[in-house]
Amino acid sequence: DGGITQSPKYLFRKEGQNVTLSCEQNLNHDAMYWYRQDPGQGLRLIYYSQIVNDFQKGDIAEGYSVSREKKESFPLTVTSAQKNPTAFYLCASSSTGGTGELFFGEGSRLTVL
Amino acid sequence: GENVEQHPSTLSVQEGDSAVIKCTYSDSASNYFPWYKQELGKRPQLIIDIRSNVGEKKDQRIAVTLNKTAKHFSLHITETQPEDSAVYFCAATYSSNTGKLIFGQGTTLQVKP
Numbered sequence: 001d002g003g004i005t006q007s008p009k010y011l012f013r014k015e016g017q018n019v020t021l022s023c024e025q026n027l028n029h030d031a032m033y034w035y036r037q038d039p040g041q042g043l044r045l046i047y048y049s050q051i052v053n054d055f056q057k058g059d060i061a062e063g064y065s066v067s068r069e070k071k072e073s074f075p076l077t078v079t080s081a082q083k084n085p086t087a088f089y090l091c092a093s094s095s096t097g098g099t100g101e102l103f104f105g106e107g108s109r110l111t112v113l
Numbered sequence: 114g115e116n117v118e119q120h121p122s123t124l125s126v127q128e129g130d131s132a133v134i135k136c137t138y139s140d141s142a143s144n145y146f147p148w149y150k151q152e153l154g155k156r157p158q159l160i161i162d163i164r165s166n167v168g169e170k171k172d173q174r175i176a177v178t179l180n181k182t183a184k185h186f187s188l189h190i191t192e193t194q195p196e197d198s199a200v201y202f203c204a205a206t207y208s209s210n211t212g213k214l215i216f217g218q219g220t221t222l223q224v225k226p
Contacts, residue, residue, distance in 0.1 A: 033214070040122065042202060043157070043216040058213070059115075090156070098206040098214040099145045104156040 003027065006091050006105035013078075013085075013112055021076045021108045023091035032074035033092040033102065036060060043090065049074055050097050078110060086112045115140060115207050119217025126193055127225050134220045136203035137185040145206040146186045147214075148177060152199045160201075161188070193224045 004025040013019045023032065031050045035043040035058075045058030049068040063082025068074055074093075078085045088109050092102040116139045126132050138146075147162035163170045163177045163186065170177050174193075179186040190197055203217040 035216070040218060042119070042218040043204075045213065045215065048213060056213070059215070101147070101159045101162070102149075102157075102214065104158070106156050 004091060004093050004103050004105040006089075006108050008108060009106065011108060011110045013110065015112055016080045018077055018079050019085075019110065021078070021089055021091075021110070023074045023076065023105060024072055025074075025093040025103075026072060027093055027095070027103060028071070029093035029095045029103070030071070031094040031097045032068065033094070034058075034064075034066065034074070034076045035090045035092065037088040037090055037107070046076065046089075085110055115213070115215050117203060117205050117215050117217040119203050119220060121220060122218060123221045123223070125223045125225065128193060128195060130193055132188075132190045132193055132197070132222055132224075134188045134201055134203070134222075135185060136187070136205075136217050137183075138205040139184070140205070140207050141181075141184060143184075143205045143207055145214075146177070146179060147204050148175075148188050149202045149204065149216075150199045151202065151219075157202060190222075193222075195224050195226050198222055198224045 007022045033048045034046040044060050046064050047066040049055035065077045090107045091105045094102050119136045144165040149157040150160045151157040163179050174191050176189045201220045204214050207213050
């Protein structure tokens with residue numbers, strides 16, 4: 001069953017802790033993306049990667065980090081430096097980068113207690 | 114800078130009426146403009162897209178128009194149905210890096226039976 005899988009679906013963390021969100025795709029897509037979704041603010045780009053071992057900052061990269069060691073995987077770490085980490089995080093992939101359809105995962109909801 | 118503005122933020126229509134959502138972009142060299150629909154609790158999904166060499170594209174009850182001179186594009190939904198109720202996002206790819214897709218703030222469409 002092809003697709004893009006995010007885990008965990010729900011995550012709680014204490015202030016000061018780092019947390020890593022997983023994103024795996026078996027669509028053989030080169031490009032992968034992380035977006036943050038907050039009410040009334042749309043989807044804001046955190047990081048994106050167009051090829052293995054390369055990634056670029058999006059508009060709100062501060063307090064986040066990523067890696068792209070494998071084509072299938074693009075994990076996002078929310079660090080303690082992120083001032084307002086409570087949000088819904090969406091991962092996506094595309095075969096054509098930004099000029100074609102993005103396939104989204106189901107999202108991960110992070111709550112900082 | 115790179116920006117996509119979307120209006121209105123909320124839209125309520127009667128079943129059977131038409132709905133129009135408008136977006137403006139800042140980079141005159143942007144060349145790809147998709148629209149995504151996100152139903153409550155679900156992932157965003159592509160519903161229609163348009164490229165800069167085309168002025169209009171239609172798919173059954175939905176259509177997208179592009180005005181490159183004015184740098185805006187619009188989504189038109191005719192004969193709206195209750196299942197059209199969702200959040201709609203426009204997006205644009207920026208020429209400086211075609212891997213980067215920037216989304217608008219979203220429009221919550223409510224279709225009243």
